[in-house]
Amino acid sequence: MTQQHPIDDHPPKLQSSFPIHLQFIDISYKVKTDNNKTNGLLIKHMFKGGGSNADRNTIRERVILTGITGMVNPGEVLAVLGPSGSGKSTLLNALAGRLPEQCFSGKVVANGAKMTKSVLKRTGFVTQDDVLYPHLTVRETLIFCALLRLPKSLSRREKMEVADSVIAELGLCKCADTIIGNTFIRGVSGGERKRVSIGHEMLVNPSLLILDEPTSGLDSTAAHKLMSTLGGLAHQKGKTVVTSVHQPSSRVFQTFDTVLVLSEGRCIYFGKGSKAMSYFESVDFRPSFPMNPADFLLDLANGVWQQDNVTEKERPNVKQTLISAYNDLLASKVKDACSDSASEGLTPVKSLAPKEYRTKCENGVNTWFNQFTILIQRSLKERKHETFNPLRVFQVIAASLLAGLMWWHSDFRDIQDRLGLLFFFTIFWGVFPSFNAVFAFPQDRAVFTKEQASGMYSLSSYFMARIVGDAPMELILPTMFLSITYWMCGLKPELGAFILTLLILLAYVLVSQGLGFAVGAIIMDAKQASTVVTVTMLAFVLTGGYYVHKVPIFIAWMKYISTTFYTYKLLIRVQYGQGRDIWYLLGCFQYRDRHASCKFIEDDIEGQISTASCIGVLLIMFFGYRLLAYLALRRIKA
Numbered sequence: 001m002t003q004q005h006p007i008d009d010h011p012p013k014l015q016s017s018f019p020i021h022l023q024f025i026d027i028s029y030k031v032k033t034d035n036n037k038t039n040g041l042l043i044k045h046m047f048k049g050g051g052s053n054a055d056r057n058t059i060r061e062r063v064i065l066t067g068i069t070g071m072v073n074p075g076e077v078l079a080v081l082g083p084s085g086s087g088k089s090t091l092l093n094a095l096a097g098r099l100p101e102q103c104f105s106g107k108v109v110a111n112g113a114k115m116t117k118s119v120l121k122r123t124g125f126v127t128q129d130d131v132l133y134p135h136l137t138v139r140e141t142l143i144f145c146a147l148l149r150l151p152k153s154l155s156r157r158e159k160m161e162v163a164d165s166v167i168a169e170l171g172l173c174k175c176a177d178t179i180i181g182n183t184f185i186r187g188v189s190g191g192e193r194k195r196v197s198i199g200h201e202m203l204v205n206p207s208l209l210i211l212d213e214p215t216s217g218l219d220s221t222a223a224h225k226l227m228s229t230l231g232g233l234a235h236q237k238g239k240t241v242v243t244s245v246h247q248p249s250s251r252v253f254q255t256f257d258t259v260l261v262l263s264e265g266r267c268i269y270f271g272k273g274s275k276a277m278s279y280f281e282s283v284d285f286r287p288s289f290p291m292n293p294a295d296f297l298l299d300l301a302n303g304v305w306q307q308d309n310v311t312e313k314e315r316p317n318v319k320q321t322l323i324s325a326y327n328d329l330l331a332s333k334v335k336d337a338c339s340d341s342a343s344e345g346l347t348p349v350k351s352l353a354p355k356e357y358r359t360k361c362e363n364g365v366n367t368w369f370n371q372f373t374i375l376i377q378r379s380l381k382e383r384k385h386e387t388f389n390p391l392r393v394f395q396v397i398a399a400s401l402l403a404g405l406m407w408w409h410s411d412f413r414d415i416q417d418r419l420g421l422l423f424f425f426t427i428f429w430g431v432f433p434s435f436n437a438v439f440a441f442p443q444d445r446a447v448f449t450k451e452q453a454s455g456m457y458s459l460s461s462y463f464m465a466r467i468v469g470d471a472p473m474e475l476i477l478p479t480m481f482l483s484i485t486y487w488m489c490g491l492k493p494e495l496g497a498f499i500l501t502l503l504i505l506l507a508y509v510l511v512s513q514g515l516g517f518a519v520g521a522i523i524m525d526a527k528q529a530s531t532v533v534t535v536t537m538l539a540f541v542l543t544g545g546y547y548v549h550k551v552p553i554f555i556a557w558m559k560y561i562s563t564t565f566y567t568y569k570l571l572i573r574v575q576y577g578q579g580r581d582i583w584y585l586l587g588c589f590q591y592r593d594r595h596a597s598c599k600f601i602e603d604d605i606e607g608q609i610s611t612a613s614c615i616g617v618l619l620i621m622f623f624g625y626r627l628l629a630y631l632a633l634r635r636i637k638a
Contacts, residue, residue, distance in 0.1 A: 028106055096210045122206050130193045130197045146203050269297070279330075423568055
């Protein structure tokens with residue numbers, strides 16, 4: 001019988017956690033920056049040969065990391081300390097395999113071998129920001145993650161048991177059925193939200209756990225509780241834990257086995273946390289009064305040091321002194337320690353796992369249809385709160401009632417009024433869904449990027465789940481709107497006419513939604529994308545055939561790409577048939593110049609665009625906009 005750890009209730013298939021000895025040797029990283037961004041020179045540099053020589057001279061290289069070396073063993077917690085901008089997050093991204101190898105120099109090895117996909121699959125990476133869906137509960141969040149990340153060899157029930165065990169292990173039982181929440185929605189506390197983020201990675205029982213400032217925003221007690229949990233994972237389960245911490249308390253500092261201190265991308269200390277103070281005392285840096293060791297180390301990393309009998313003028317360059325001391329006293333010892341451990345014959349991670357386990361964990365991903373189904377379920381649970389927001393429902397019902405009262409039982413012969421009502425339909429249900437859809441992918445970008453990096457699902461399954469899951473919810477409100485307005489306004493009192501009008505309106509909503517998806521995915525900035533889609537819909541409305549009939553030739557082409565133009569034509573034909581019937585009602589034969597709508601109706605008579613053509617163009621737009629959105633997401637993924 002397999003012996004289980006007392007606090008590990010994972011199914012036997014997931015219990016094996018293989019030790020990873022992590023080493024990073026001479027890690028360096030540089031980025032190019034432009035000192036004249038405000039002059040728009042970045043745009044010139046995007047094109048080959050763009051910009052003058054003077055412009056190119058503004059490009060500078062900024063050094064983020066320089067020759068960082070260290071190691072961490074299974075069962076240990078390595079804490080990376082340093083002020084903001086010292087390179088902590090960059091180093092962790094390099095260790096987690098989130099930076100392409102060509103972007104930095106140096107080596108990152110696990111058990112003496114190069115980092116492989118096998119190691120990365122056993123690596124959990126917790127970002128600094130808690131990227132979670134706010135309307136899902138803690139249990140729902142971890143269950144959906146388990147369904148997507150755990151191997152298909154496990155049943156749904158077993159995956160749910162894994163999620164429940166992680167909830168218990170991280171002390172989340174009391175808030176399991178509470179929504180995550182965010183800045184605007186009340187949910188779990190900051191510490192609990194951070195533990196949920198850690199739970200995301202704990203579901204796969206990782207051997208290596210990397211966390212970027214997990215205590216950020218937490219009070220001293222919550223931070224200590226969280227770090228004690230991480231220490232328990234390392235010491236009791238033999239996991240390798242690497243974390244950056246911004247400003248730890250003295251209690252939190254005591255939970256660190258090993259400490260790496262960075263200053264402006266360079267190392268000023270690497271070694272046991274308990275020996276850090278004695279090392280700095282050995283190089284003549286000691287506090288003038290008892291203080292938190294972490295505070296003292298961060299002061300030194302910032303170049304701040306003051307003693308009663310030593311003025312700052314006598315030690316003007318603290319940082320450079322500490323960097324030189326590290327290079328002289330510790331750097332060679334750290335490199336030798338890394339070399340010694342690498343030569344101990346540690347077994348590569350891949351060969352530690354039985355073949356059966358490797359097959360299940362590395363190749364046992366969920367099928368595309370399973371990913372699609374799970375993502376649809378998660379999308380429906382999360383989006384229903386947004387779609388049926390009370391303010392949004394009130395907005396639609398208020399607009400429908402207002403329109404019904406304004407056009408109350410309008411006369412069939414009041415063509416101009418009726419055309420105005422039909423065009424109001426196209427304005428409202430063109431702008432409303434496109435403006436809402438434009439936020440979809442920019443708001444999801446953080447979650448999507450994080451989950452894609454973890455290999456939870458394919459881009460196509462996510463995209464299809466998003467557009468299919470949103471469609472039925474987006475169609476409920478326009479159905480409510482038309483059901484109220486159509487009969488109040490006294491439009492054609494036939495069930496067939498009502499159904500055709502509803503179908504046209506729903507198709508128009510889906511096309512407008514696709515436009516919002518495409519613009520949002522291409523720009524990936526909610527504010528800019530909303531501006532672009534608003535201007536686009538304004539152009540479509542102006543060329544839709546109601547306001548302007550004699551459009552100048554140089555801009556007349558725009559109406560043929562206008563979704564409003566084709567929808568307006570279809571709505572008119574449902575109510576009045578082909579154009580000649582409306583000609584007679586408007587009196588266009590006798591008073592051709594007195595009615596502005598005669599020119600628009602004349603286009604119908606001349607057969608420029610048939611009903612079938614209008615439907616065909618809308619279908620092309622329906623698929624075309626979504627294809628553009630998908631291709632844009634592929635570009636962002638790359």
